[in-house]
Amino acid sequence: MDNNTSIEISTPTGLIAALPGLIGFVPEDSEIFVVLKGEEIVFSARHDFTTAPDVAAHIAAVARSYDATGVLLIAVTDDLAEATHWLDEAGQTAKHNGLRVLRTLHTPSCEVGAQWTDVESGQTGLTEDFRESAVTAARAVTGRAVSTRRDQIQAMFALAEPVDLDTAHTGSPTRFLDIARQVYTLITSNTAPSADLAAQVGRAIIDYTGIRDALIVVGSNAPLPAAQLFATIAAGLRGTVRAEVLTLVAVFSVLGGSGAQANVAIDQAQACATNTPALLDLIEQAIAAGMSPELLRQAIIDPLHKHTYDILGGDYMI
Incomplete structure (x- = not known):
């Protein structure tokens, strides 16, 4: 244990x-x-x-x-x-x-x-x-x-009203850093995201998938609250971008020791996208191989740390 x-x-x-x-x-x-x-x-x-x-x-x-x-x-x-x-x-x-x-x-x-x-x-x-x-x-x-049941976990992934990705603000030079700071604040305060943030996250990942990897680092120290946050964000997304965000949920679920939750996230991601993210496939293989949260952190999270500052353009914890 x-x-x-x-x-x-x-x-x-x-x-x-x-x-x-x-x-x-x-x-x-x-x-x-x-x-x-x-x-x-x-x-x-x-x-x-x-x-x-x-x-x-x-x-x-x-x-x-x-x-x-x-x-x-x-x-x-x-x-x-x-x-x-x-x-x-x-x-x-x-x-x-x-x-x-x-x-x-x-x-x-x-x-x-x-x-x-x-x-x-x-x-x-x-x-x-x-x-x-x-x-x-x-x-x-x-x-x-x-x-109490697996379908109780599945309820975490229920769909909500789709957010309009076209409403996301894309012109700010600090856009990715602003998103990361909002996400970090919500994770550490265990607060639900707004529809506006869901649209911002979805549009950012569409524009640059590197932001998804940076967000993995942002949530890695509180993986279960991060998993819940991104499951809520994913509720308003559809298709490939939903699969990308559910990949975050799978990563955080494994890091938090909830393999059952990770498996449901993987199933949900595979159901909404024809071509799933390569990272999702890697997580599925890691679960099948019995990889511990500690080994997953070493294999995925640690190498991302050195690139996160460059991707975001600043410190997300400020």
């Missing part, structure tokens, strides 16, 4: 209660992998049961790159036959790739009172309230709430 928090998950009941905190929302109809190195959780991954069958092989390959030693497999579905089949197939794939399969669990739900089954041992038990899990509590301490 973040901040070097040590949390012990020693029982199937505790593991299932921890899942919403690990992935960011309460999973349904899901294949879940919790990958470990010794007793430490390296990463967790969730996929729909409709996902292509090579997902387990991909997860195992990523796990090897982290020198992982074991995996916990959890099937969340009402369909016991489907769960048993997937747990067997995924377990065989994990073993073939040198991973110990430590648990194979099935539960119809992560909500309190559902009966879970350890498919390997036949042991059963009842699920407990995920809200009382130490993992959920640790997530809350870092400002990352657990959504």
Whole structure:
């Protein structure tokens, strides 16, 4: 966990209660992998049961790159036959790739009172309230709430009345710097943007995509408030420019430790543009590879710092 928090998950009941905190929302109809190195959780991954069958092989390959030693497999579905089949197939794939399969669990739900089954041992038990899990509590301490459903996250990306990009002021020589300073102020004060700022941001990105990269740096120290701000800005945008702004949301979501939110941002961006930004594709690959927020910051954010002043023409924090 973040901040070097040590949390012990020693029982199937505790593991299932921890899942919403690990992935960011309460999973349904899901294949879940919790990958470990010794007793430490390296990463967790969730996929729909409709996902292509090579997902387990991909997860195992990523796990090897982290020198992982074991995996916990959890099937969340009402369909016991489907769960048993997937747990067997995924377990065989994990073993073939040198991973110990430590648990194979099935539960119809992560909500309190559902009966879970350890498919390997036949042991059963009842699920407990995920809200009382130490993992959920640790997530809350870092400002990352657990959504009750994935569609609760999707609501963050609802469309609003389109803004008129032609109303944006383009003549000022300090235009990009003015936008960056407004964005920084709103992020640090956790204030919603105006339609005028949404138009300014959209037009600026159309005119010069380098401003998007500068805005990544502007929001990088408060990634979750930045993600919310740019999701609100994206609500009034359409097409390619909406995809560009949703790329910012994806970046900030990953930096803030919300992979589930990042995945929804990616889905939304791909749905509104035929050709998605190259950075969005990079973020999608980073998530699939289990890249940590720290590594993403080193790979993307740090190199941008030295160019931000030149792009904006001044210090955005003034």
